[in-house]
Amino acid sequence: MSEDQLPRRSGAARTRLLSVIGVVGVGAVAGSLLLWHQQVGDALGLGADKVPVVSTVGAPAISEPPATVVPTPTASRRTTRTPTSTTPTKKPTKKPTEQPTEQSVQVPREENIDALSPKLRARLKKAFAAAKAAGIPIRINSGKRSAAKQQRLLNAAIEKYGSYKAATRWVLPPKYSAHVQGKAVDIAPAAAMAWLDKNGWRYGICRRYDNEPWHFEAITTPGTKCPPREPHAVAAAD
Numbered sequence: 574m575s576e577d578q579l580p581r582r583s584g585a586a587r588t589r590l591l592s593v594i595g596v597v598g599v600g601a602v603a604g605s606l607l608l609w610h611q612q613v614g615d616a617l618g619l620g621a622d623k624v625p626v627v628s629t630v631g632a633p634a635i636s637e638p639p640a641t642v643v644p645t646p647t648a649s650r651r652t653t654r655t656p657t658s659t660t661p662t663k664k665p666t667k668k669p670t671e672q673p674t675e676q677s678v679q680v681p682r683e684e685n686i687d688a689l690s691p692k693l694r695a696r697l698k699k700a701f702a703a704a705k706a707a708g709i710p711i712r713i714n715s716g717k718r719s720a721a722k723q724q725r726l727l728n729a730a731i732e733k734y735g736s737y738k739a740a741t742r743w744v745l746p747p748k749y750s751a752h753v754q755g756k757a758v759d760i761a762p763a764a765a766m767a768w769l770d771k772n773g774w775r776y777g778i779c780r781r782y783d784n785e786p787w788h789f790e791a792i793t794t795p796g797t798k799c800p801p802r803e804p805h806a807v808a809a810a811d
Contacts, residue, residue, distance in 0.1 A: 688717040711765035717755040720747035741808035
């Protein structure tokens with residue numbers, strides 16, 4: 574080995590040593606600076622992780638919880654519209670008060686056999702059944718009448734025949750009329766009139782007037798001949 578290489582090696586070793594010393598020195602300086610910065614910050618209260626100091630002036634006692642302030646809601650300027658139903662409201666309809674009228678009053682029809690007196694009704698039922706069995710159609714044109722209608726008929730007869738006396742041969746005043754009492758019937762058609770005039774006595778029914786072939790009353794006992802007919806009706810003297 575040559576003696577010339579020893580100085581070169583000593584120089585390289587010296588360089589490395591100086592580098593290490595330099596790095597260590599820089600680290601020590603940096604650490605000193607960081608430590609100094611922290612101490613200065615602690616002294617001035619600039620630590621990032623320190624809890625801020627809150628003033629206790631006017632603060633409530635520790636035993637009492639701080640009052641909770643509820644924020645007052647501010648009214649909105651928007652107008653809230655209540656949805657309306659599109660279905661029309663049906664108003665309750667009031668039932669009309671029924672007023673008694675002539676149509677609502679149960680007035681027996683003149684052709685109704687049930688409005689007649691019990692005796693005449695029972696006899697007519699038997700006579701009608703026999704006429705039907707004989708092939709004779711029979712019906713009631715006029716049975717029980719109201720006093721008002723009887724009076725209208727009388728007024729029309731007076732106008733037709735020219736006098737009260739002549740009119741009462743066909744139409745009696747209401748208080749004398751067998752129709753108003755439900756004790757007389759006017760029969761139709763003509764064949765039924767003839768059949769009942771001939772056979773009515775068997776059931777206690779008779780034709781009463783000569784001038785009225787349609788007028789029948791229960792004026793005999795069933796099975797007994799009818800009394801002689803009257804020429805026409807006569808109003809009793811008041």
